[in-house]
Amino acid sequence: MSLYRSSIWYLKGLNEYTRGAFESAAKRFVEKDLEVSVAGRSFMITGANSGIGKAAAIVIAKRGGTIHMVCRNKDKAEEARAEIVKETGNKDIYIHILDLTETRKVWEFAEAFKKKFKSLNVLINNAGSMLMQRELNAEGLEKNFACNTLGTYILTKNLIPLLEKSGDPRVIMVSAGIMLVKKLRVGDLQSERGRFDGTMVYAQNKRQLAVMTEQLAKTHPGIHFSLMHPGWVDTPAVAEAMPDFHRSMRNKLRSPEQGADTVVWLAVSEAPAAAKPAGLFFQDRKVIPTHLPLAWTHSSLEQKERFMTLLEELAKSFQPH
Template identity: 65%
Template sequence: MSMYRNTVWFLNGIHHYTRKGYEVAAKDFDPQHLNVSVVGRSFMITGANSGIGKATAMAVAKRGGTVHMVCRNRDRAEEAREDIIYESGNTEVYVHIVDLSETRKVWEFAKDFEMQYSSLNVLINNAGCIVHKREMTADGLEKNFATNTMGAYILTQTLIPLLQKSRDPRVITVSSGGMLVQKLRVDDLQSEKGYFDGIMVYAQNKRQQVVLTQQWAKANPLIHFSVMHPGWVNTPAVATSMPQFHHMMGERLRSVEQGADTVVWLALCRAASRSRSGQFFEDRCPVPTHLPLAWTHSSLQDVESFMSQLETLAEDILSQPEEEHNGPMTSAAPQFV
């Protein structure tokens, strides 16, 4: 079955995920959808110093939005901030240094942000990683899972109250079409069983993000949630983590602006927020979250188990004594329900 999934996915990708696929889809885009001003609206973008994140931050800044760049490396973040300010002429661009793999620090950052700022209109979960060898974080989580799933989970859950206070709140998560080859594995969330394949672990994390988005949408009707696939994009992350694929695809890869287009559309376009919450998007259109006959659907029990395990992991980490994390807690550990 995995061979079938991989083959169907790759053939579909050649037609739809490449630069040519974007150019074909873009013929149906309404150019007025992004002809908007977002002055007065605030946007938080994780992984905003390069690739799709930076392209998204640039697009938002050019339209007058306030941009909060959440990045891991200060030097790269400040350099990207300078580029965005110079090209957009918008000085309302701020840098926050957070490593999304550090669960407690993500939570502390989100709580501090909530106290400092009165509103947040849009959260864009873009940061991600592919680590090819099993590596554990200080919180005891596998690093891909910690960054791609738990980081987005903790940040979003903690910021939901602030988003709910805001006008037209939205949460967009940058997933991957690679998740289509994976079924949610509730008995092995952190890839402890069998051979460790970083690419497949990443794809599993991206499936987890899709399930998370669907569950967030059901639980939080005041916020519009969406998850998207940017296509196959020529980013520094792809070049570093998937060098063979990057070389093989070459000029067929999308530009970062093309990869970011649907993120920007979901974040800025009025029509986007009128679509049904919780959907998976590709080139501005909702698309299925499963390949035909691929047997990747999950039962209600599996989804409930997944959400329960995330809640338990989060509560366990955030309730540990503060000295175990080299810093004071900012407030009592939350209950994720």
């Protein structure tokens, strides 16, 4: 990525992704959109033990929703569950331990979940990885891709039958503004070529997620798919992966609750599905473009379909027998 493009993305972020931008946008929010009960509806949230995922779980639990927390660390998950139950009074909070970088285990988890539970109304794909060094999982896959793209795809695709049997099904993908500087790269899904840059690999994964959302929305019209950008949020993951950025921007970062607002709005409100078609990109409860003006990041339909074919083939190659 050129210095010019980096600067444009950074300046755009300063204007639109900060706490101040959220507070300004919140003035136009419709309060009644979130004044709903979701009792009887179930929500799966990946990465629900901290940050945006935990904040979303708390708000949804307060409205009566059943929460399925999909987390990597058992101790952190149990601690977070205790906090959610204490704050909301909702005991219908379930913990599922899963590392999305472990590809075969994602398959196994999804299949087991479908057998155990009769419904799932909303899937919130929030968990993400930003490793700065190239690492491989047990199956030989680059870990950022395995978690952010392939694991999310396998989980979503395998839960689609359960979602389609449930009332008003929705899938929400949590993205990031940095995807705006990347074009879909079909020929190097594993980031094997050139110098490995963890931040740009993450950006590529989020671009892949945008294409995935758009294409799945077309092939599964009975489910409302959406992509969202939470802005720049003060989370443990950001502090760990980008310590310099976190230190310099700390006073301007959004709270996890602010970052989770649009996730919750997409998950529980009638407004998104009623007013907008599926497959769109949201920030602060409004539709935004998936590309910058005059950007070079657009891909052809053929490239998008090729990506989905490669993803499906790769996913199947790790399907347990």
